[in-house]
Amino acid sequence: MGRLQAALAKLFILVLLSCCYASAGIRPSFHLESCSWNATDIVVVTAAGGLTKFKVVEKIKGEFQPGDLLELPGLASSKGGSKKLAELVPQELDQALNSKTWFVDPPPAQQGDRLIIFLRRPGALLEYDPRRDLPLDTKGWQPAQRWGGFLTSAVWFRMESCTPTFKR
Amino acid sequence: MNPGPTHLVEYGEPEQQLRSEVWEVLRLRAAMDRAAAIADPVERSRQLLVLVRSGDMVGGTFSSLSALRKLAAGGEAEANALVSLLSDETLLGWHQDIIQALAGKPVADSQFGNFLSEETKYWAVACRTLKPGWWNDMSSPKIELSRNHYSRAHALLEAIRVRKLSEPIPEVERFAVVWSGCPASEKDAEKDQIAEELNLLGASATR
Numbered sequence: 096m097g098r099l100q101a102a103l104a105k106l107f108i109l110v111l112l113s114c115c116y117a118s119a120g121i122r123p124s125f126h127l128e129s130c131s132w133n134a135t136d137i138v139v140v141t142a143a144g145g146l147t148k149f150k151v152v153e154k155i156k157g158e159f160q161p162g163d164l165l166e167l168p169g170l171a172s173s174k175g176g177s178k179k180l181a182e183l184v185p186q187e188l189d190q191a192l193n194s195k196t197w198f199v200d201p202p203p204a205q206q207g208d209r210l211i212i213f214l215r216r217p218g219a220l221l222e223y224d225p226r227r228d229l230p231l232d233t234k235g236w237q238p239a240q241r242w243g244g245f246l247t248s249a250v251w252f253r254m255e256s257c258t259p260t261f262k263r
Numbered sequence: 264m265n266p267g268p269t270h271l272v273e274y275g276e277p278e279q280q281l282r283s284e285v286w287e288v289l290r291l292r293a294a295m296d297r298a299a300a301i302a303d304p305v306e307r308s309r310q311l312l313v314l315v316r317s318g319d320m321v322g323g324t325f326s327s328l329s330a331l332r333k334l335a336a337g338g339e340a341e342a343n344a345l346v347s348l349l350s351d352e353t354l355l356g357w358h359q360d361i362i363q364a365l366a367g368k369p370v371a372d373s374q375f376g377n378f379l380s381e382e383t384k385y386w387a388v389a390c391r392t393l394k395p396g397w398w399n400d401m402s403s404p405k406i407e408l409s410r411n412h413y414s415r416a417h418a419l420l421e422a423i424r425v426r427k428l429s430e431p432i433p434e435v436e437r438f439a440v441v442w443s444g445c446p447a448s449e450k451d452a453e454k455d456q457i458a459e460e461l462n463l464l465g466a467s468a469t470r
Binding site for chain 1: 291
């Protein structure tokens with residue numbers, strides 16, 4: 096999607112959120128600065144068939160090119176079925192406070208959905224690692240953040256147009 | 264922060280805003296990569312100093328922390344750069360991190376004594392206006408300033424202790440005298456971290 100299109104389109108953005116400063120009872124979350132700082136590659140992708148395959152539609156940083164395919168088992172959605180992103184997020188306050196209604200799986204990518212994924216290429220360490228004393232997985236493509244896996248190194252987008260033709 | 268499992272929520276920012284912030288972080292990150300690649304330690308330190316000062320920008324926390332870590336890993340040029348930062352009042356909130364980065368560097372012990380003297384002067388005045396439990400007194404407009412000075416003084420004392428000086432420096436005792444007249448930072452607390460550090464240094468800070 097071009098910059099102008101992105102500016103004009105009304106988008107529904109969702110993240111798996113919590114916090115990068117892990118402590119008791121606090122779970123990892125998406126943190127834009129941490130993801131952007133430590134990513135070797137940042138790409139916008141769409142689902143490319145199956146649960147784990149994604150097609151690059153835009154490169155923000157790194158060596159991927161549009162059309163490249165990525166296999167990311169960490170983003171495989173096993174729950175949610177055909178639900179839309181908005182349906183997976185608690186809409187009412189009482190739902191938001193009730194952990195039983197929280198969606199804790201990677202959201203299923205539907206046609207038209209896009210993801211920004213923040214990646215570390217194989218072998219890459221974190222540029223700034225607050226916990227260098229802990230082991231860090233560098234085998235294969237890894238999420239840019241230390242904690243939370245791909246759930247906290249990705250942002251899911253859903254197009255929400257003003258025209259009914261694009262309504263999902 | 265959200266207690267409990269990581270779960271899906273609405274981000275609350277338009278895509279354009281998110282992209283703009285990503286690019287701001289990437290610009291800082293590129294500046295970091297360029298600075299780290301400079302061979303000349305003086306010029307490299309100068310560039311890293313600029314990045315330490317980026318703390319208020321998007322991505323600035325990582326930029327500052329990463330630059331400090333690189334300066335901490337360096338030699339004399341990097342140590343001089345770190346010392347210069349401790350005279351910058353606008354970076355007061357970062358002084359604790361800067362002092363920790365400086366603790367093991369080739370810096371004259373007197374530098375730490377000089378900076379501690381600045382804290383003695385600050386607290387000699389500030390303690391007259393503070394009340395017991397001041398740390399949590401959010402009604403005071405200067406509370407953040409006092410907190411930052413507290414962290415700075417504590418980091419200085421810790422650095423002095425870690426450096427295991429062969430001779431006690433008189434600035435510690437002077438600071439201890441002033442600190443013993445200060446109200447407790449937390450109500451009902453017998454000792455605070457600074458008093459504990461002073462005790463470890465063999466200086467008395469009895470209220």
